[in-house]
Amino acid sequence: MSQERAQQQQPNQMATRTEVAQAPVRSYSPLQMYFLVRLNRLVRLQDTYEKQSDKEKDPVLQKALRHATFSTFCDCADLGVGTEGRALLKKENAGY
Numbered sequence: 001m002s003q004e005r006a007q008q009q010q011p012n013q014m015a016t017r018t019e020v021a022q023a024p025v026r027s028y029s030p031l032q033m034y035f036l037v038r039l040n041r042l043v044r045l046q047d048t049y050e051k052q053s054d055k056e057k058d059p060v061l062q063k064a065l066r067h068a069t070f071s072t073f074c075d076c077a078d079l080g081v082g083t084e085g086r087a088l089l090k091k092e093n094a095g096y
Helices: 002-022 030-050 059-078 082-094
Strands: none
Touching: 030 059, 030 082, 059 082
């Protein structure tokens, strides 16, 4: 019976892969890409900085990094790529 379930589930998985393959690919303007790449960089810097010991952390730098990240996210939202920006921030919060 477990083989029957596996065979029944396989077509569903294939349909999902097909749907993903057929999903439209979005193109970005150079300005949108600039801010998405910048946000990604700031998120990675913030993640790296958070992993440092408390002795190595500078509160002023930490605050500046948070402000730069938020400001860049706002720029992404203004340019119409807020959803993508939010996804980058969620990745950072999830620890990826």
